[in-house]
Amino acid sequence: MKKRTALCTFAMTACLAIAPMAMAKDLALAYFMGPKHPMNGAVFTPFAQKLAEVSDGALTVTQFPGGALNSAPSKQYSILRDGVADIAFHPPGYTATLFPVTTSITTPGLCLDAVECTEALWRAYDVVEKEFDAKILALWANDPHVIFSKDKPIRTLEDMSGLIVRMSSAQDIPFMEALGGSAVSQPVSVINQNLSNGVIDAIAIDASANMSFKLDEPANYITTNVPGSVTSFALLMNQGVYDALSDEEKAWVAEASGKELSLQGAQVYHDLAIRGVEIARQNGVEIITLADDERARWDAAIEPALDAWKASDVGQGLTGAQVMQLMQGE
Structure with a gap:
């Protein structure tokens, strides 16, 4: 009898010991960049560590x-919705037609740097959230784009004429065409090679990309102080996975995610943009900064496209001008 009691006691103790482990949930987080990409250190890993904590x-x-x-950047939202991943990193610009309000952040002149642009996205969060069939864990932006070019230095508006320029979002196309360029969309993973072999003449992207994709290898010139767009980014959780969490688990997710995490990602992008230009300079790339009078010519060139966007129906009953006012806090 004593032996049976001892065995039962041991079994109950063992069950109690493993019960918390059995209840633990592990979430699969997918992204198409390598593990050394800055966004892993700035957003993905901090989120995971905080959630576990x-x-x-x-x-x-x-x-x-x-x-x-x-591996396809444009498919990250699809694999999330299909349940292939529980959490996924997705740049909305790759599927811009699904996120017209979110990608409005790319409008030149709407905000000045990654941190300010991220603040702008969060001002419009209640509207942005409605575009996603997913739980937003983080939402941030990078610095305004510069232009990397290989064979042609871009010093004036006329230098843009006829150039094939890779853009980050369909939202950016009218503005590039207003400058005289021909806009194309390509995954970021191929732009180094395509600039090198002449498939494209230039790349409009924030300077932090130099750190991740070594664009100063094919590029000989970087033009700054252009009316550049920014790019938005999102870390998303499958809606069904989120809905299945308990209230306590949702509270843990909220504590590990949100605006503070987003601003952390934005600050890293801003710092890397500054560093990206400086490293390119050290590697022999000529840095061209448009003078104020030349920049004014570029601003004037895109003004009709900007006016057209402001008058357009962006979605949810909002015009471009109204979205801009919302994001700018006006």
Whole structure:
């Protein structure tokens, strides 16, 4: 009898010991960049670490970098909705037609740097959120674009005429065409090679991309102080996965995510943009900064396209001008 009691006691103790482990949930986080990409250190890993900390290990995250679950940047939102990943990094510009309000942040002149642009996105959060069939964990932006070019230095508006320029979002196309360029969309993973072999003449992207994609290898020139767009980014959780969480688990997710995490990502992008230009300079790339009078010519050139966008129906009953006012806090 004593032996049976001892065995039962041991079994109950063992069950109690493993119960918390059995309840632990692990979430799969997918992104198409490599694990050394700055956004891993700035956003993905901090989110995972904070979530594990506040949940005392009940909610954990396993990363699947480098396109392990899907390598196509434009498919990240799809694999999230399909349940291939529980969490995914997605640049809305790759599927801009789905996110017309979110990608409005790309409008030249709407905001000045990554931090200010991220603040602008969060001012419009209630409207932005309605565009996503997913839970937004983080939402941030980078610095305004500069122009990397290989064979032709871009010093004046006339230098843009006829150039094939890779853009980050369909939202940016009218503004590039107003400058005289021909805009094309390409995954960021191929732009180094395409600039090198002449498939494109230039790349409009924020300077931090030099750190991740070594654009100063094919580029000989970077033109700054252009009326550049920015790019928005989102870290998303599958809506069904989020809805299945308990109230306590949702509170843990809220504590690990949100605006503070987003601003952290924005600050890293801003710092890397400054560093990206400086490293390019050190590697022999000529840095061209448009003078104020020349920049004014560029601003005047895009003004008709900007006016057209402001008058357009962006979605949810909002015009471009109204979205701009919302994001700028007016």
